[in-house]
Amino acid sequence: MNKSDSTLSNLLKQNREHLRYQMPSDLTNRVLTSLPVQRKQERHFLSLLTIGAGMMTACLALVLSFQMGRLSVGRSSATDEIVAAHVRSLMAGHLSDVVSTDQHTVKPWFLGKSDFAPNVKDFAKEGFPLIGGRLDYIEGRVTAALVFRFNQHVINVFQYPASTAEDSAPRLSTQRGYQVFYFTHQSMTYWIISDVNAADLQRFVNLWTQ
């Protein structure tokens, strides 16, 4: 916080009472009386139902978690890492280490910095200009991150060599408001993440895998 920030902060604090909106005096009571409070008998019956349903759900969840745990845990923690890396990249000065709209500048930049040559494409004509790239570290490996822009939004494309040569169809998941596509294409694993809507991001993924 610099000096003028402190001055500003003090000004806001001094005028706090004027700047805070006061709620109408009867609002608390209005809200409290609108709450769905159940009558006693009803509640007793409902709680029995809830316990029954709860036990059944718990059993089901236990069975399911055994079945799915090994499959989903790996990918969801990777998704967490991707979301964290994306958010980190949006903080000032972290987005691009090589700033260029020219894919022939961006691609050579990675050579010598990573042990693989990432695919670099540009879809400026389609509304997704390339704005740069950087190295990131995800799931314990060096990952190439390409940065694209779509209107005011940033799209991060993370990629590293796939462990299998088989292509997999893009799968979409949403986490903390971000859309994340995960797929393997031509021996590279991709994570494409952004806050743009799913349809536009799908369009970007389609261009990528064309």
Add this chain to the structure above:
Amino acid sequence: MSDEIFKRKIAPHFDSAYNLARWLTHSDADAADILQEAAIKAFRFLASLENENSKAWFLAIVRNTAYSWLRKNKDYVDIEETFDLAAPEASAEVQLSESINAQMLHQALDRLTPTYKEIIVLRELEEMAYEDIAVILHVPLGTVMSRLSRARAQLKKTLITLGVTK
């Protein structure tokens, strides 16, 4: 039982909730509706409130409710447009005039985008801790710091545009 817990843990934060919703929506009636809707949601999910800060927990619900309302409103400008990238330099040092009064501050704060407005409201008017703001905004602590810094820079810039600096 649960209404007693609600009255004890949540109701005391109604005034903060109203203030946040009012700043975000510009309307007394909408702020009251949002508070009511958020209170009903909070009441339903009261069991999921454990040891966390109940004020932060409730304000997160209020904020989500307010944003859903903003999204439904046709005048709504994309909240994500206020990209951290497009923000002014956080370090900008300016001389703020001593003649700045509550009305000027109110006008300048009201001109900020929802993303910047809410963080100033939470920090300066509601005096929330950074950790609690991170819970409410659902972002990492570092983002709270950087966004707050940019919000302050934007607010100073707006105050200058309003012609209230030396």
